Amino acid sequence: MGAGTSPADPSASADGTSAAPSRADTPGTGEKAADGAAPDQAATRDGDARDDAARPDGAAREGAGDGDGGTGTGPRPSRRFPSLTRDTARPEGGGRAASGDAPAPARQWPLLAVLCTAGIGLLIVAVDPFAEAFRVGTMLIGAALIGGAVLRLVVPSVGMLAVRSRFTDLVTYGLLGFLIVMLALVAQPKPWLDIPFLEQAVHFTIR
Numbered sequence: 001m002g003a004g005t006s007p008a009d010p011s012a013s014a015d016g017t018s019a020a021p022s023r024a025d026t027p028g029t030g031e032k033a034a035d036g037a038a039p040d041q042a043a044t045r046d047g048d049a050r051d052d053a054a055r056p057d058g059a060a061r062e063g064a065g066d067g068d069g070g071t072g073t074g075p076r077p078s079r080r081f082p083s084l085t086r087d088t089a090r091p092e093g094g095g096r097a098a099s100g101d102a103p104a105p106a107r108q109w110p111l112l113a114v115l116c117t118a119g120i121g122l123l124i125v126a127v128d129p130f131a132e133a134f135r136v137g138t139m140l141i142g143a144a145l146i147g148g149a150v151l152r153l154v155v156p157s158v159g160m161l162a163v164r165s166r167f168t169d170l171v172t173y174g175l176l177g178f179l180i181v182m183l184a185l186v187a188q189p190k191p192w193l194d195i196p197f198l199e200q201a202v203h204f205t206i207r
Contacts, residue, residue: 091169094162097155110151110158117144135192138184145177 096107105112121140124133151158152169163169185193 091162091164092166093152093155093157094159095157097157097159108159108161110148110155111161113151114144114148114161117141117147135184135187138187139181142177142180142182142184145173145180147177149173149177 096102097110098106100107118141121137121144124137124140126137128134148161149170152161152166152173161169164172182193185191186195186198
């Protein structure tokens with residue numbers, strides 16, 4: 001009887017140890033606990049499945065992506081052209097006038113050519129360094145616009161010189177340039193171009 005202790009043994013209660021055998025030491029107790037936990041886990045899985053079925057499709061897809069560690073792919077974007085656009089498309093011929101490796105001024109040389117010519121004409125009109133300077137400067141401005149129309153027609157890509165469609169830019173630049181040149185030629189006094197019916201129309205309007 002040396003190693004055994006009875007439930008009534010005072011030494012066992014003094015040590016703080018329970019004399020009752022544990023559930024793990026009892027044969028068959030662990031298996032019964034596992035069998036009892038299995039139906040609970042199955043019920044939990046069935047409840048989760050019902051919750052997933054009740055969710056909308058978007059929530060189910062998000063949950064699937066989160067379960068994969070954020071690697072789930074969402075719906076692919078449509079390649080169909082949208083019926084409602086929110087941006088302005090680049091006009092025809094609005095690409096770079098030079099390769100992408102060229103510096104920025106070279107890529108926009110058509111626009112810079114038109115602006116520089118018109119700027120020189122404005123400078124001549126403002127400074128008035130010689131006789132008929134206002135007429136020459138105004139004609140340079142008109143010639144710059146006509147040159148822009150020619151560039152828009154000949155050069156495939158003119159960069160920022162392209163504002164609208166090719167036809168609209170041709171009409172706008174060409175018509176404005178032609179009118180400015182004509183006004184410079186018929187300007188008084190001593191016009192360089194005499195148009196009889198224009199003089200009669202002006203006199204009729206003034207009267």
